[in-house]
Amino acid sequence: xxxxxxxxxxxxxxxxxxxxxxxxxxxxxxxxxxxxxxxxxxxxxxxxxxxxxxxxxxxxxxxxxxxxxxxxxxxxxxxxxxxxxxxxxxxxxxxxxxxxxxxxxxxxxxxxxxxxxxxxxxxxxxxxxxxxxxxxxxxxxxxxxxxxxxxxxxxxxxxxxxxxxxxxxxxxxxxxxxxxxxxxxxxxxxxxxxxxxxxxxxxxxxxxxxxxxxxxxxxxxxxxxxxxxxxxxxxxxxxxxxxxxxxxxxxxxxxxxxxxxxxxxxxxxxxxxxxxxxxxxxxxxxxxxxxxxxxxxxxxxxxxxx
Amino acid sequence: xxxxxxxxxxxxxxxxxxxxxxxxxxxxxxxxxxxxxxxxxxxxxxxxxxxxxxxxxxxxxxxxxxxxxxxxxxxxxxxxxxxxxxxxxxxxxxxxxxxxxxxxxxxxxxxxxxxxxxxxxxxxxxxxxxxxxxxxxxxxxxxxxxxxxxxxxxxxxxxxxxxxxxxxxxxxxxxxxxxxxxxxxxxxxxxxxxxxxxxxxxxxxxxxxxxxxxxxxxxxxxxxxxxxxxxxxxxxxxxxxxxxxxxxxxxxxxxxxxxxxxxxxxxxxxxxxxxxxxxxxxxxxxxxxxxxxxxxxxxxxxxxxxxxxxxxxxxxxxxxxxxxxxxxxxxxxxxxxxxxxxxxxxxxxxxxxxxxxxxxxxxxxxxxxxxxxxxxxxxxxxxxxxxxxxxxxxxxxxxxxxxxxxxxxxxxxxxxxxxxxxxxxxxxxxx
Numbered sequence: 138x139x140x141x142x143x144x145x146x147x148x149x150x151x152x153x154x155x156x157x158x159x160x161x162x163x164x165x166x167x168x169x170x171x172x173x174x175x176x177x178x179x180x181x182x183x184x185x186x187x188x189x190x191x192x193x194x195x196x197x198x199x200x201x202x203x204x205x206x207x208x209x210x211x212x213x214x215x216x217x218x219x220x221x222x223x224x225x226x227x228x229x230x231x232x233x234x235x236x237x238x239x240x241x242x243x244x245x246x247x248x249x250x251x252x253x254x255x256x257x258x259x260x261x262x263x264x265x266x267x268x269x270x271x272x273x274x275x276x277x278x279x280x281x282x283x284x285x286x287x288x289x290x291x292x293x294x295x296x297x298x299x300x301x302x303x304x305x306x307x308x309x310x311x312x313x314x315x316x317x318x319x320x321x322x323x324x325x326x327x328x329x330x331x332x333x334x335x336x337x338x339x340x341x342x343x344x345x346x347x348x349x350x351x352x353x354x355x356x357x358x359x360x361x362x363x364x365x366x367x368x369x370x371x372x373x374x375x376x377x378x379x380x381x382x383x384x385x386x387x388x389x390x391x392x393x394x395x396x397x398x399x400x401x402x403x404x405x406x407x408x409x410x411x412x413x414x415x416x417x418x419x420x421x422x423x424x425x426x427x428x429x430x431x432x433x434x435x436x437x438x439x440x441x442x443x
Numbered sequence: 444x445x446x447x448x449x450x451x452x453x454x455x456x457x458x459x460x461x462x463x464x465x466x467x468x469x470x471x472x473x474x475x476x477x478x479x480x481x482x483x484x485x486x487x488x489x490x491x492x493x494x495x496x497x498x499x500x501x502x503x504x505x506x507x508x509x510x511x512x513x514x515x516x517x518x519x520x521x522x523x524x525x526x527x528x529x530x531x532x533x534x535x536x537x538x539x540x541x542x543x544x545x546x547x548x549x550x551x552x553x554x555x556x557x558x559x560x561x562x563x564x565x566x567x568x569x570x571x572x573x574x575x576x577x578x579x580x581x582x583x584x585x586x587x588x589x590x591x592x593x594x595x596x597x598x599x600x601x602x603x604x605x606x607x608x609x610x611x612x613x614x615x616x617x618x619x620x621x622x623x624x625x626x627x628x629x630x631x632x633x634x635x636x637x638x639x640x641x642x643x644x645x646x647x648x649x650x651x652x653x654x655x656x657x658x659x660x661x662x663x664x665x666x667x668x669x670x671x672x673x674x675x676x677x678x679x680x681x682x683x684x685x686x687x688x689x690x691x692x693x694x695x696x697x698x699x700x701x702x703x704x705x706x707x708x709x710x711x712x713x714x715x716x717x718x719x720x721x722x723x724x725x726x727x728x729x730x731x732x733x734x735x736x737x738x739x740x741x742x743x744x745x746x747x748x749x750x751x752x753x754x755x756x757x758x759x760x761x762x763x764x765x766x767x768x769x770x771x772x773x774x775x776x777x778x779x780x781x782x783x784x785x786x787x788x789x790x791x792x793x794x795x796x797x798x799x800x801x802x803x804x805x806x807x808x809x810x811x812x813x814x815x816x817x818x819x820x821x822x823x824x825x826x827x828x829x830x831x832x833x834x835x836x837x838x839x840x841x842x843x844x845x846x847x848x849x850x851x852x853x854x855x856x857x858x859x860x861x862x863x864x865x866x867x868x869x870x871x872x873x874x
Contacts, residue, residue, distance in 0.1 A: 139677060143672045144669055146580050147669055147672060148669075152664055215546065253814055268500070268504060268759070269501060269721050269759050270501070270692050270717075270719075270722055271721060272696065272722050274723075280700065281700070282702045288675050288702065289675060289701050289702070291668075292700075293700055294668070294700075362700070363665075363666070363693070363697060363700075364665045364693050365689070365692040365695075365696045366665075367692070369500065378551055404666065405668075408669025408670065409669040409670075412659050412661075415660075415661060415669065415755060416463060416661040418663070
């Protein structure tokens, strides 16, 4: 059991990171019924924008750039953690505007458009940042390792998991305790009724897509120091995100969180005892859950009504 | 009996159609057609089968740049046998099935007389099966599975990179003697990883080491925490890793974050330059193998680097690495072999390549290299390197620790497993 414990902790940590990746995806699917295949590219875009924010890539030669680079890495990293998601969110909003002609048409149109957007964003990343591997620096206080029960753990991973918990709670509070959250939840039930009640449905969709994209970007910034950074890093995101919302129940906030934790546990534990099956384990979990409950774990409750 | 009247107009139309179809078939016939001869002024067409997407996209781009520089230089000299070299590139997507499709299309539709390029051994194997069917010479530039010149060898295929067994030979004995014999294997779960791990096990048996455990890592793994915890729990002296491409990049980040790069000792079978370029020095831990480094103190190296920089001034990778080097060397040696053969006949070119000795000065390595006539693998110098803690410039991140002569790192099992097809069983054609 003592041998197993680190793997359970590791699995839960991984699960929290998966939840961070999947929440933006489930938000957009739940409210807009759009499967955003550009989620992974927005994930990568957020990470690259944060990288450039830290390194002052585009303004290093200016006086402002000199001042900026004089700031400590802690401050620049914290600001990048804000700037990356905001810029990714703006890109998401632009994508939502492009998506508007597809509303009310067959879902395939939205699917194709977001797929095309994913390719465009990935190519823009190649043009802007090059094709090679890049590394995101992290502040010393969250870098390195610490010892616990005779084993080394990564400080950054613990930070990332703690940060994921805070973000999950913040999103939940936003959806549960604010009028905007109430409108978003209502929109996931019946968007036409929202319009009938006098709310601007277009603005709601813009907000939700922007929020979902910003969350993808935020996940990108957090995951970059763990996964590394390359233009196609977003490919690694879409499949787990999609799988998590199906296991959790499409549109269910807590369903996605629980599913992410289960996926993390299955990958973490199988990674220790049957590593060749670690990737496959998440698909086996999907088969097991959907085989018994086609709507997923919390699929009865539609989007975000927990 | 048909009662239709055959008019002069219909007869002419039928005859014209038949002639056009026959002509089309003759023109379309691929290089498998025996003894077809192309016009001397027709370009020599080379199919570039490198990955532009998937796990080895970045290395594929570097590989391709190497080939293109060799071809550009040959064309600048007036071509080969007076014929210009042309290329066609199709993305092989780091996927064996795509590799087969691409090879089939390049040969049968694009009429490529030669195929060059690979990073993934699975893709290289798939391409070579198609190439052998048509007799088209195929250069596996950068894939490193021992089976490529062992059980999956072919008469038309030539393997340019050092393989997992070569690199293991260079590293394992030294590690057992100087660090300890308790090994853990961290292995990518596909053909290159398996073959490399098998070679490592064999060498450990020979030199008195033992394998505590082997952790198989599926391709596409991004989180190595479980494996790293298991390694800590087992406490081996050495971890021999055969993890490549994007998986390796993620592994490096995570090992560096944990500060596990120094203890246990790591042997990374081979370190491809594109996989490490631009990363912080602490990501480059352990000892690893390579076939070439841009700071080797040998004649020609500096000039080679300058030519690279002149041809690719905007490339983020400012200096060439081993993948580029292999792509360049393979292609230029092929073109040289065509010139020496005096013909583009595939069998003649194969014979010109088999057993061909490449002087160390030409290879920019410490020892002469030779194309093994029995396995078609280039037997060459293998270098062991580690991170350079005192770099002379930003890109100087390798510190070469040792170099081994080809005969000292020869993959002894390759010739046992390799059964080349006979010349008679290989279709012949002039490209």
